[in-house]
Amino acid sequence: MAQSKQEKIAKYENFVDTRLKPDLVHAMAARDKVMDKERVFADLAKNIQMLQENGMKKMRTMVNLGSEVYVQAEVPDTSSIYVDVGLGFHVEFKLDEALSFCATKQKLLDKEVEEHTRQIAGIKAQIKLVQEGIRELMNISEERISEIHRG
Template sequence: MDPVAEVFKPADVEAKVLEYERYINDVLKRDLQKTLQQLDTIHMECIEYMNTKAVIDSVIENGIGSNLKTKYDLGCNFYVTAKIPDTSMVFVRIGLGIYLEYTLPEATEFIQGQIEKLESGAKELDEKIVKIRAFIKLTLEALRELQGISADPEKERREFVL
């Protein structure tokens, strides 16, 4: 006899199934979505810092000290031409809408630190995502077992002989 059937009555099984399904949909999937959004935000911020670092490195390598002409994205791929008279100092966003003026080497060092910090945060979120997905699988497995559905997909398949 089925060990689950010995412990739970059919009405109890249905109640438990609904409870697990609600937990998966209302808690686990919501947590997974929120964590994936946080990860996307970190990746976008990291890309911004990497692009800024690439521009600063280009200015340093090419020795551009004054009269730099560039295009600046105002948003939605709408660009304006900008002329920078002095490239020895740059403003870098340090957080909370605050910008700080740095020399090019200082800016590169700060940006590299921010990139490392963001990558560390992304790694932690990746681990959290893996744990949430594993817990979803575990809960689905408990549901399968509770409902008495076979875990072996080979048993479910039909074989056709020609």
């Protein structure tokens, strides 16, 4: 009987370590990636607003050519902007249109972040449930677990 319990405990611990924890790490990384996209669109919207507020018709900037190699660039006309809309496509927008696109894109990304957050919460709940099952199999009370962690 004790051998069967130990096998079950080992099986559950293995499930947490090999399945649930990697799923949690993957879900958190996916959420972080979406949050990075969200920040990019927020920065773009902020920069567009700055262009509009300051009435800048042209500007100088630094452009990353890749591998952190930068060159100065002059933008002779700031009335329109090219925005990466995904899948390698860039669309030319007037500044007002770009702001509208950024707002729409940020709403979609917010929903995606919420979905990833729900997924993360679900995985954490599963981990907690399995750990509770292991505790019951081992017949260890909550007080004993607290003593073990403190001591």
